[in-house]
Structures are given as C-alpha cells and as structure tokens.
Amino acid sequence: MAKSKIDMTSGPIMRLIVIFAIPIIFGNILQQLYSTVDTLIIGNYCGATSIAAVGTSSQPIEVFMCIFMGIGAGVSILVSMYTGAQNMEDLGKVVKTSVSFTYLCAIPLAILGWIVTPLILGFMQVPADTISLATAYIRIVFLGLLGNMGYNMNAGILRGLGDSTASFIFLLVSCISNIILDILFIAFFHMDVVGAALATIIAMYMSWIASIVYILKKYNYIGFTILPKVLDRKTLMDIIKLGLPLGLNNSIYTVGHILMQSLINTQGSAFMAGASVAGKIMGISSVAISSFSASMATFAGQNFGAKNYERLYKGGRIVPLYSALTTIVLGIIMFAFSGSLVGLFTNDAEAIKYALLCVKIQVPFQWCYCVLNTILNLSNGIGNVKYPTVLNLLMLWAVRIPAAYLIAFFIDGHYVTAGVSISFVFGMIASLLFYRSKSWKEIRKLSTT
Incomplete structure (x- = not known):
C-alpha cells in the first residue's frame, strides 16, 4: 500500500485531520488560483464584460455536474467505509463501477450541455453585452466534462482511501498548465474567453490522466481500470442510495444559485464583474471549509466502517471548532487586504466598488458556513445523508x-x-441540532459501550 495513505482509525485525531487537510488546503488554493487566473488575466487583457461572462458561467456547468458530484461523494463515503473495515472485495467493486459510471454520465451530459447553454443563460437574464461571450465559454468547457468528472471521481476515491496528497499534486500540474495556456491563448493570441476555456479543459484533462496513472501505479490492488469494464448492479444501487440524495440536493441547490445569479445579473455587468471578483477573494478565505469538511467525511467514514465509535464521537465534537477558527483567521487576513486584492483583477472603478461591498457583506460570516459544512460532512460520513439534504x-x-x-x-x-450571509448563520445554528439527532445519540451510546 502507498505510504501517502492515512489511517484515520488510530492516532491523534487533530494531528491526522490536519495532515490529511493540508494537501487539500493547498489543493483548494490551487483550485482558487485555477479560476482566479482566468479572471485576473481576462480582467487585465479583455475587460469587465469578459469577467462578467466567465463569472456567470459556473452555475450552468454546475447544473450538469451537481448530481454526478453527489454520486462521487457517495463513492468516496463507501470507499472510506470499506477501507476502514478492510473489505477489499467490495472496495474493488465500488472503484470499478465508479469508472464505468463516469463515462456513462459524462459524454451524454456534455452533448446536452452544449445544446441547452443558450436557454440556461437566457433564463438567467444575462445581459446582451455578455451572453455571446458566456455562451462561447460554457460550450467549450462542456467539451472538457469527461476530464472534469473523471478527475473529481478519482480524487474522491483517493480521499476515501486516506490519500489527500495525490490530488494536490494533480492540481499543481493542472494549475501550472492552466496559467501557461491562459497567458499563451489570451495575452499572446488574444482569444478572450475562448482562450480561457480552452486552457481550462486542457489542464483538466491533464489532471485526469495524471490521476489515472497514479492510481494504477500506487493502488493496483483496488482493481481500478482506465476504460469502463464493470458495472455491478448491487454496488451501483449502494452508490446511488448514498449519492443520489446528495446529488439531488446539489441539483436543487444549483437551481437556487442560478436564481441568485439571475438576481445579481439584473444589477448590470459592473455588479456582475464585482460579485465575480469578490467570489474569488472569498474562495481564498474559505479554503479551510472544504479541506476540513473532506477530512471529516473521510475520518467519519473510516471510523464508522471500523466501528470505532468512541473515536468518531470525540472527533465529531472537536473538528468543527478547529475548522471554524482557521476560517476566522483567513477571513481576517482577506478582509484586511481586500482593497489591494480587488485591484489585481480589474481597473474598472464600478466593479471594484461592488466587489469590496460584496466582500464586506459576506466574509465576516464564512466561519458560520465552515461549522455548518463540517458537521454536515460528519453526518454524510456515517451514511446519514438525509439530514444534510433537508438542511x-x-x-x-x-x-x-x-x-x-x-x-x-x-x-x-x-x-x-x-x-448568503443570513443563510450561513441560519445553517450553522440548525446544523448544531445534529448533535441531538437519533443517529448521533446512537453513536454516543455505542461510544460508551
């Protein structure tokens, strides 16, 4: 087995959580850089309208990715459970079925996405000066859907195994490639958002290919395959049972994001650009959120699979606290330097003004979302996906x-x-009720026996 694999079932809890989270934190920073470089280069070489086009493009892509990402989360949970239980037979079935499922979903969704992109952007009330650029960007990104889905599925498998370092390495390769291609396509070839989209999908395919090579070399015992070969019906049902509620939650959540983006779009291109820039800054300040959440899901899954309930109960109480403190520190830093950071993305005075306004409104409340997300991933990790979905x-x-x-x-x-900030506060308060739920009371009871 690979040395980079972390066993969450023994040893100091927070030490393991931090060790597991550090590569994810750097990976999240790279992911932010991945999208931020597009915005920064486009803002300096193209203008605010192009920034608005890229900024409004994430939601239509999420519409097609969201259900699959939920399925991927289900795969990661099952992998962590079977890893904790040392059940290699069922682990192999999950991995092989997930590869086949990726191909089964990605290709049809890419075709459908290309066709319906103009309809989605029309529904989102994208301004006339932005819609043609946004359409071109999204359609090209849809051509990279297989690479995007394939990489994210493989990253989920690796996290479930306890390996968070590899994904960081793949993202590093992807990010460097994206930066180089962005500069080449936009700054030298003047390809505007088309160049940014091409850079993104090429870099994503490189990450996917790198993850395939790594898994085949380091984890050959799990039966991973390059092309689809096995689609075990029972295993697929297990994956869907866990992943579909998460995917449907993501789907409905994404529709809500589109409504929010539509409301933002009605304020004009300058506000759209400002909100997009603010999103990049807030993304940097929230790197601890997804990293600690992913760590919590793996920790919960492995210990639940190993029936190590006392350790699970202890970790479920202390990890949300530490993740919140980390997010608060990062938020203070980003808030203090927000003026300088916004100026890196655009010279448009109106866009800068609105970006700073959005930062002031949202960043102080991100720690609430961090607590919420960590607790919900604790619930997901033990297989209780209904509570996070409803909340x-x-x-x-x-x-x-x-x-x-x-x-x-x-x-x-x-x-x-x-x-958004109001919902963060509400969500955090509501998530604390999980500790009074039937499933957590059962964990508490088992931890004392």
Missing part, C-alpha cells in the same frame, strides 16, 4: 433566496449577497 434545502429555499429578493425589493439590489 441545505431549507437554508437555500427558505432563507437565502427569499432574503435576497426581499433585500433587492425593499432595500437595494446591490446588497443581495447579504442573503
């Missing part, structure tokens, strides 16, 4: 969207992102 839907549809529309109608449309 996420309530947070979005009962709080975020209504609050944003009320703010736009009664106060000022430029403050709509306050709806």
